[in-house]
Amino acid sequence: MITARDDILKRSKQRARAAGDHPPAWRSRRQFDDLSRRFVDSLAAVHGEACVVPSLEAAFARLGDLLAEIGAGRVVVNDEPPFSGVDMAARWPDIEWHVAGRSAGDLRAFCAAADVGLSSADAALAETGTLVVTSGPGRSRLVTLLVSVHIALVPVSRLTADLFTWTAGRSTPPPAMITLISGPSKTADIEQVMAIGVHGPKRFIVILYGDED
Amino acid sequence: MSSVSFKDFRTSAARAIADVRLQSAIDGATLTFRTGRVKALADLPDVDGLRDQLKAIRSATLARLADHLEMFEQQARAAGSHVYWARDAAEANRFVLDIAQQHGAKLAVKSKSMATEEIHLNAELQNAGITPVETDLGEWIIQLAGEPPSHIIGPALHKTREQVAELFSREVGRTLPPDDIPMLTAEARRLLREQFLAADIGISGANIGVAETGSVVLVTNEGNGRLVTSAPPVHIAIMGIEKIAPTWDDAAVWLALLARSSTGQPMSCYTTAITGPARDGDPDGPREVYIVLLDNGRADLVGSDYDEILQCIRCGACLNACPVYQEVGGHSYGVPYSGPVGAVLMPLLYGLAENEALPHASSLCGACLDVCPARIDLPRLLLKLRAEEVREHMLTPQERLLENAVAFVLRHPRLYRALTGLGRIFQRPLARGGLLRLPRRLNPAGERQLPALAKRSFRSMWNEIKDGQL
Numbered sequence: 204m205i206t207a208r209d210d211i212l213k214r215s216k217q218r219a220r221a222a223g224d225h226p227p228a229w230r231s232r233r234q235f236d237d238l239s240r241r242f243v244d245s246l247a248a249v250h251g252e253a254c255v256v257p258s259l260e261a262a263f264a265r266l267g268d269l270l271a272e273i274g275a276g277r278v279v280v281n282d283e284p285p286f287s288g289v290d291m292a293a294r295w296p297d298i299e300w301h302v303a304g305r306s307a308g309d310l311r312a313f314c315a316a317a318d319v320g321l322s323s324a325d326a327a328l329a330e331t332g333t334l335v336v337t338s339g340p341g342r343s344r345l346v347t348l349l350v351s352v353h354i355a356l357v358p359v360s361r362l363t364a365d366l367f368t369w370t371a372g373r374s375t376p377p378p379a380m381i382t383l384i385s386g387p388s389k390t391a392d393i394e395q396v397m398a399i400g401v402h403g404p405k406r407f408i409v410i411l412y413g414d415e416d
Numbered sequence: 417m418s419s420v421s422f423k424d425f426r427t428s429a430a431r432a433i434a435d436v437r438l439q440s441a442i443d444g445a446t447l448t449f450r451t452g453r454v455k456a457l458a459d460l461p462d463v464d465g466l467r468d469q470l471k472a473i474r475s476a477t478l479a480r481l482a483d484h485l486e487m488f489e490q491q492a493r494a495a496g497s498h499v500y501w502a503r504d505a506a507e508a509n510r511f512v513l514d515i516a517q518q519h520g521a522k523l524a525v526k527s528k529s530m531a532t533e534e535i536h537l538n539a540e541l542q543n544a545g546i547t548p549v550e551t552d553l554g555e556w557i558i559q560l561a562g563e564p565p566s567h568i569i570g571p572a573l574h575k576t577r578e579q580v581a582e583l584f585s586r587e588v589g590r591t592l593p594p595d596d597i598p599m600l601t602a603e604a605r606r607l608l609r610e611q612f613l614a615a616d617i618g619i620s621g622a623n624i625g626v627a628e629t630g631s632v633v634l635v636t637n638e639g640n641g642r643l644v645t646s647a648p649p650v651h652i653a654i655m656g657i658e659k660i661a662p663t664w665d666d667a668a669v670w671l672a673l674l675a676r677s678s679t680g681q682p683m684s685c686y687t688t689a690i691t692g693p694a695r696d697g698d699p700d701g702p703r704e705v706y707i708v709l710l711d712n713g714r715a716d717l718v719g720s721d722y723d724e725i726l727q728c729i730r731c732g733a734c735l736n737a738c739p740v741y742q743e744v745g746g747h748s749y750g751v752p753y754s755g756p757v758g759a760v761l762m763p764l765l766y767g768l769a770e771n772e773a774l775p776h777a778s779s780l781c782g783a784c785l786d787v788c789p790a791r792i793d794l795p796r797l798l799l800k801l802r803a804e805e806v807r808e809h810m811l812t813p814q815e816r817l818l819e820n821a822v823a824f825v826l827r828h829p830r831l832y833r834a835l836t837g838l839g840r841i842f843q844r845p846l847a848r849g850g851l852l853r854l855p856r857r858l859n860p861a862g863e864r865q866l867p868a869l870a871k872r873s874f875r876s877m878w879n880e881i882k883d884g885q886l
């Protein structure tokens with residue numbers, strides 16, 4: 204008996220039109236004079252928040268201000284640069300910290316009750332104010348998802364123009380999960396009224412920091 | 417499965433048109449989507465070129481669909497996903513149930529998926545003692561109400577805040593006021609969060625399957641697509657076999673047009689690509705990933721007169737643009753796909769005779785073709801379906817006689833003139849202020865207006881102008 208697989212493949216082949224060449228890849232038409240400026244503006248337009256600071260040290264200072272402003276009591280952080288190796292608990296002793304993949308205790312339960320989740324990102328797309336986050340050792344999916352506020356520290360060298368420049372520079376094979384984040388979680392499912400923070404974070408904050416001289 | 421006769425369509429359309437609240441809900445939502453789309457596309461450089469590119473990608477992909485599917489399967493397996501092939505709804509549902517039972521699942525969280533609507537998965541899960549919980553807010557609302565979706569993108573856009581408050585109140589066991597939509601959303605977040613964390617399996621559809629890496633791409637705004645693929649230990653994705661993008665470069669073209677065409681966002685809040693289960697060292701993520709490739713009539717469309725419809729990326733723009741959809745709403749089409757895309761797809765997937773009314777649910781104005789990011793010629797497909805209906809079964813002998821007679825008259829100008837001359841005399845009892853009052857049978861909703869024959873025909877006036885008499 205023919206398997207479902209072979210049956211489907213056979214039927215999708217038998218009448219198929221003559222195949223021309225697959226079109227060549229679309230190349231980005233975007234030219235931004237100032238990638239970080241476009242990123243900040245685009246993210247603000249979709250209810251996200253972003254700022255640009257000159258150095259990693261300045262980024263940590265800005266982070267400290269934000270944690271104080273939020274009144275963060277529980278913070279979960281991905282074990283990835285620029286956080287790995289930094290003793291967060293020594294710097295912010297009043298906060299209860301959890302480092303993904305490192306701290307004892309249930310990561311998931313911690314994330315679900317955390318005020319803030321900290322991560323970096325593989326890339327930042329200027330056109331749409333989008334961050335590309337991935338899974339991997341020390342890089343949790345839930346850290347950027349279950350928390351109330353997601354704050355990302357991203358070096359400006361990871362900025363790229365748009366989706367097309369990102370896929371053109373993509374490395375294979377991909378990790379188990381890639382997520383492109385463009386603003387906080389939202390819905391307009393009730394009478395088209397926008398409500399922020401449905402399943403994901405209610406605030407999405409990106410700190411872009413200078414890493415090139 | 418689904419069927420919509422002329423009578424069904426007329427009845428539900430008339431009901432929808434008479435429902436003032438529904439009319440304002442549809443008008444408001446489709447207007448928001450339409451203006452959003454125009455604004456979002458205006459920001460893109462060379463949007464026409466990009467749409468041409470999507471069209472070219474989609475048609476080239478379908479011409480080699482089998483090859484791309486094999487590549488997808490091979491890459492998905494290499495990444496550790498299990499791949500199943502389902503010829504129809506029954507096979508797809510059986511795979512899902514088997515997987516669920518194998519893992520002893522009692523609770524399944526679902527992220528919005530038209531494919532699972534198409535195969536009526538929720539009913540099957542329920543019968544097998546597994547509770548499915550929809551986690552897209554709109555889907556959850558209609559699940560609580562026991563209704564099908566009324567729009568591809570906004571499944572609950574027909575519901576008012578009062579109705580939503582009532583449904584949610586029942587769930588939480590106290591009365592929630594309808595005027596505070598952020599509070600209603602927060603209640604949903606709290607309730608669904610519990611389900612996410614307790615769920616045994618997560619079930620999703622797939623917006624795109626990227627063949628070169630075997631990745632399943634999910635696009636959501638709320639984050640349900642991320643949670644379904646992050647929190648439960650098992651993830652099952654059900655993907656129509658036509659949703660293949662050969663490469664990431666191709667997928668980027670879909671993504672650049674999908675959200676902009678549908679809700680008018682530059683990008684949806686979350687676009688997630690799943691390539692196999694969690695890897696060694698990943699702090700979280702599913703231990704098993706299953707992909708069910710759903711045929712359900714699609715393979716037979718490849719190479720047919722209708723295969724252009726397989727190029728659809730399910731953005732919903734054609735619904736928002738369609739003057740018929742705007743009047744009759746999604747439910748009149750039967751479920752799950754409505755609007756122009758549904759009017760083409762439903763008869764093709766579920767039978768033309770069973771869905772005879774749908775190809776006629778269009779004024780053929782072409783608004784859908786104008787907005788479709790894949791430039792699918794929906795009016796052509798609708799006309800083709802109508803022609804097939806007429807050929808196959810639709811005309812009664814009397815209608816056939818009448819059509820032939822009309823054709824004969826139109827071919828003979830003198831006869832035509834003689835008959836319209838008679839018409840001018842005999843229309844008198846029916847004509848009022850330049851309009852004809854149609855008999856009830858031809859005008860069931862009472863809204864049709866047909867102009868009466870003018871006192872004099874254009875041709876006779878033209879002859880006089882030509883001869884200098886006017």
Ligand code: SF4
Pocket residue numbers: 727728729730731732733734735757784787788789790791792
């Ligand atoms: S037919 Fe075109 S406009 Fe309609 S949903 Fe599909 S892609 Fe969108």
